[in-house]
Amino acid sequence: MKSFPSFVLASLAAILSRGYATSTCDVNGKHYQVADTISRDVCVIGGGSTGTYAAIRLKDAGKSVAVIEKVDQLGGHTQTYIDPATGVPVNLGVAVFHNTSLVLEYFARLNVSLTSIGISGGGASIVYNDFRTGLIASNYTPSNPAPGLAAYGAQLAKYPYVETGFDLPYPVPEDLLLSFGDFVEKYSLQSAMPFIYGFAQGLGDISSLPTLYVFKNFGSDILRLIATGGFLTTTLHNNGLLYQSAQAVLGKDVYFNSTVMTMDRSGRDHATIVVKTPTGMVEMQCKKIVFTIPPKLNNLHGFDLSHNETKLFQKFKNTGYYTGLVRNSGIPDNTSVTNIGADTRFNSPTLPGLYGLSQVGIPGLVDFKYGGASSLSDAFVKQDILAATKRLQVVGKNESAEPEVAVFYSHTPFECHVSAEEIKNGFYKKLIALQGQRRTWYTGGAFHTHDSSLLWAFTEELIPSILA
Template sequence: MTLTASNALLSFGGILLLASLRAEAALSVTLNGTPCSVDNIVTRDVCIIGGGSTGTYSAIRLSDLGKTVMVVEEKNRLGGHTETYHDPVTGTPHDYSVVVWHDLDIVRNYFARLNVSLVKSSAGGSGAKQYFDFQTGKPLPNYSPGDPTPGLAAYAAQLAKYPYVEEGFDLHYPVPSDLLLPFGQFVKKHNLQSMGSLIFGFAQGLGDVFAQPTLYVMKNFGSDILKNIKTGFLTTAEHDNSLLYEHATADLGPNVLLNSQILAVDRSDREEAKVLVKTPSGVTLVKSRKLVFTIPPKLENLRGWDLSALERSLFRQFSNSGYYTAILRNSGLPSNLSLVNVSPHTEYNHAALPGLYGITPTGIENLLDVKYGSVNGLPDDQVKKDILSTAARLQVPGRTTGNPELAVYSRHTPFELTVPPKAIAGGFYKRLYGLQGQRHTYYTGAAFHTHDSSLLWQFTEALLPNITAV
């Protein structure tokens, strides 16, 4: 189409008018004493910080209880640590992060609410296993993990002394000395050595399990875990655990801000909290009477927050482990064999970290599941390089020539957040829990309980009456 001079002038004038309207549409607000320009203002009863397992559960439950919500999530999806790979060739799904949940009513009810079917599953997997020293790549044909039954029975008796540990960090004071012991010392004190190998493999992501205070290990590997090991866990019937979060996303609709970054948080107003969010479509200000905080409370995650002196003092005490998951392609390794990393140089022959816990089948030809742990967080490039070099050196009989590469890789770091025994004994968690409800904010998520979706949903459920109170 050819524009006349008058049409061109009208078109140019339209652009100027549109720009003027946009400028007028931009709103000015003040947060933490600083003027800010925003494109959109929304008001909700509750703003939820983080759209992982706990944040998504909070959003669905609060919505069902008649509250309006807005979820702020930095990734392009809900679900956090729950991730599913779909093979582009066969379409077959594989859950390469969260695999199972506890068989509890709260779990069954939540999945039923979102119309996702569940089936029983074991957490230990099935099929043949071979043991290797991943540091040298050599097989250890004479290694056997032994029977963990005596140690597990003795461990269950110890867990029974501290039933409150299964519910959170509402500890008894003075804190029992056994809970403060490094877990390796606790194991020896109570003759639990036969379960040493099993618990290291199960409690992946905790870093050096035997150096951690026993409290954290008990919370991660508690009495309901022992019960489900015997009776079976739950997983999705489609073997696609991300379905839970896809259905939740559809249910919440426009009340989710994905690919979004928090720029500032102002909780100084007595009536409401303000959260300034950079979204793909502009800057949105979310006003709400309550905040539900679910992300790891590390100071590097909280730039722009109006942290109090107490919040800053508590959050800076956290240390964290590192945990990483991946799917390996073109490795030349057998697709039907679990390769377990054991070491002849560690006390319980557990894998030396940083390193791989093991390599397991996905059920998809030429694709293998990888889990990697470290005591501290590591750069992704370092982890990826180590995964590939380790896979290449494994001397597995019958392996074919391959060129290992990562089909997918995911960083779950910071993972386990911990403080030293002295801080635990000194009332760290009493002060941390004292933050609940202060400055419009309620706290949940792994740092306030444990890395276990099922138990976190229970923990969050207990907070709901206070969150929904006027």
């Protein structure tokens, strides 16, 4: 009997379950042949951390939903690698969650159990190298971050509103606009800087970012969790399970490998989105829209952006952030290597570059985290990682090892941010004013900060007005 590849069968099943009769629709003056027309209370754009949370919450509240996701799985920055040889899972993206009632309830809802986890590096001994030269930084000893963190916490406590969003007072306090490097010097927080730099990976060179962004990412709940050892992860150390479970709940309401072709939010009763899916165009009639994707103009082709939306979104700059695994690094299996600058301000690593190479508990594989102030090509990042790994001098290193990038994920665009001048001039007041306009609610990293637990709390605050 002739057999069909599973993706063909899956596509057929999807067509049959969604209806295969084609019809047409006209949106924004264009004519589309559509395989299906659906009506939903809420269409969620992006099935990452916030989009999945929003979809589950809204579905549980009795709303019909559709999720438009451009790749083939939910979870966004949550990437769990399962080693084929050992079966060991490694969370290369989102690793830890806050111990809050909202997080506990969400995981319980999706039947995924949690356990405590430290953030100390898993037992490997850490050596410090300047990755520009590969040399061991023998004169560098990390300082005890505790006094700096306490002083940082005292400053942070003056601005409680940064913890919940971008609802800032105007004029915006000068210290929030100060570059974080200058802020650290102003309040003598140097001892905490390497720790904060390491935690806020992905934000690029935090010394040059307005302090506001660092406060939001490294906020009071992070300080609490560090002090109490209260971080959580999934019991099986496979954070992808949360999204597999969510996918089972959402079923065929998730449109994978799908993108917006065009959108019209001017209708009286609903917005219309034409979505390109693997099984043809789908016309979605949406009473409301939850927007969760990076709001960069080059990611918004087909969106009917208003003048205001365009003016705001085009101001976002973004950092680049890349993760994965290097095989055959030559670094001994009991050693992790952290990048520092032997002669840089705060001994911060020079970016673009590796933050470090860490053990994951699988012999021959190390985790890499690589960051930069802007998007870089995957080819450049891979080549830079390999060159830096080769250069590294580490006691016991196998110098003849030929490293290779075994797993690579681009998390770019990552941190979306604007200049201190824009913040001062009311950028976020205007951004917040978009909420609920044109049937659209905005959430996700750019609208709060890159922390899943905090984003779920932020999204939760929007739920009543989406439900209203």
